[in-house]
Amino acid sequence: ASGQGLGLHALPLEAMQSVEPRITEAVFGVLGARKSAESKTSFGGTAPEQVRAQARAWREKLA
Known part of the structure; x- marks a missing residue:
């Protein structure tokens, strides 16, 4: 995210899951x-x- 100049909330779910597969859509409720x-x-x-x-x-x- 920081390498792309983005906040975590702006990353697509698939990008997050490539780092940690257990991340779900629920993550957007707290970002x-x-x-x-x-x-x-x-x-x-x-x-x-x-x-x-x-x-x-x-x-x-x-x-």
Whole structure:
């Protein structure tokens, strides 16, 4: 990808599978900065709902 000046999200599935055959179409659900951040849903993760929860918690602590 970097040799072609492309991000991973721009590579065709077949190109990814030539490196790792177990890669499926599901990979496109997490590639890219926004999708990657949104996928981090564990406590303290980067998903928007987690960020909002942390902001609420800190507002309450600081009030």
